[in-house]
Amino acid sequence: MTYTTALGNNRFRLDSHNTGLQTQPVADEIDADRDAAATSQPTGGTVTFEKVCKTYHASGIAVKALQDISLHIPAGSVFGIIGRSGAGKSSLLRTINRLEMPSSGNVKVDGVDIASLDETELVHLRRRIGMIFQHFNLLSAKSVWDNIALPLQVAGVPKPEIKRRVTQLLELVGLYDKRNTFPQRLSGGQKQRVGIARALVHHPEILLCDEATSALDPETTRGILQLLRDINKRLGITIVLITHEMSVIRQVCDQVLVLENGRIAEAGPVWNLFGAPSHEATKALLAPLQHELPEDIRIRLQSTPPATGGYEQILQLSYNGHGGLEPDLSLIGRVLNTQVRLLHGGVDRIQGHAQGRLLIAIPDQAAVVATATCGGNQPAIAHHVETIGYVPVD
């Protein structure tokens, strides 16, 4: 039996002790910097898509990468865009800093239509939007220090200020002692930390993450996601990330958008999407996270009760996070008014909403199920109760 829970919002604060990073003092310093700068806001930026379409022409054939995307990303949120490969995630992300131009429709950053910007204005916009990449894209001919300093250098920031900010960022990502190393001597996780430092060196309002953890192992992925979450919490930077892994969405995002064939399949708060996915694409993406029926039960499962001999009825209780309804084992026992054996299941707390699934076995009591759901005067034990079969008992 697996029973997974997380401590809701507290997990990030608790876990940050384990990363060995002293984000708080440095983050405060960056905060102070941002407040001091009259032009920059202390909060993150907003992104609005209005009927964005993107069509590519590859050898005479028009490929519709994005179709009619309308969407608002609020300031300070961690917004996830998920989809299978080729769904258009990358194109969508790249329209935010105009690495790609939409074929039609508008993209607005802080209310300004970015298609209207001239080259100088575009450069300034890009300095307000940091970006990190799946393959890190660090310059191999420059040291860690020079990589992080480059965005400031090309912006003509004075040397003492560059030194101060690069030091600050290196401390934030915990790589100060690696400052003179060249990227090829770093591990994947370290490279991405350098990438993050480089993306934050202009104190941006928005951070774009292009599959930022897809080239990393699970442990390093957790570390990087934690750092991103920390940055979002402490600095208020809006983070837009694209991924093909639901686990990434679950760990860091507030809002999620599912993209399928260039269209929005569904969107909403992360807990809702996990608890009650409505689109096929979402369900497919969630599949790797779902707890499958254990093998020993699956092979003995029958669709009808055995004619002779004793059997147990297997019920699946689903929770989608709505209305504060949570798995309550004593309540289940009381409502079903019988012995309840917990066979298998998993419950996640996402943004404070419990969602998941329990498999329980009860002695032959088919009749009880009808009232156990939400009907009758009995309290509900789950959002959905379903008999998935019967297992003979020796």
Next chain:
Amino acid sequence: MSLSIDRYWQAFADTLIMVGVSGAIAFLVGIPLAVLLIITSPGGFLQSPRIHQLLGSVINGFRATPFIVLMVALIPFTRLVAGTSIGVWAAIVPLAISATPFFARIAEVSLREVDPGLIEAAQAMGCRKWDIVRHVLLPEALPGIIGGVTITLVTLISASAMAGAVGAGGLGDLAIRYGYQRFDTQVMLIVIAILIVLVTVVQRSGDLYIRWLKNR
């Protein structure tokens, strides 16, 4: 020794001047040409098929002409530039003109192999076009460019020996006049030995520098 050591020194110095000066010209002109070829190519950030094609044709034209033919064909131009068509400085003109497109093509290949992701990252961080050339394209392509410099220098050493045959001075001149025309085998062998050492030193230094660049 049949020939005084001073004659060897003089010839060696002439070769170094011919190779060094024409190599430097090829580098200084070839790099901008290569950058121009890259940024005007389809998908480059100064996309211009006309400039790209024009540049490509001129480069191909010079590369298609054998050095010995180019040298003779360029004599009027050489007179105009160097004031004479004989001697070390006169040889530098055709040497530089033949080495420049050769080097430009090699540098172009190295520049084209720079990961497009790095250029994208540079754009995303707010780099302008010139910043990308200076901070991304050229430094990232440096190992390949150094390899190109090595190959160009070695090619120039052999071409300069050829130029020696038409009275340009240098080691080739020495080998032809004494080794060939006066049947002095010793001069011939010494010149060959010096050329081998020179080429080895150039090649080895280039290789070591590239290895250092790649293992920082």
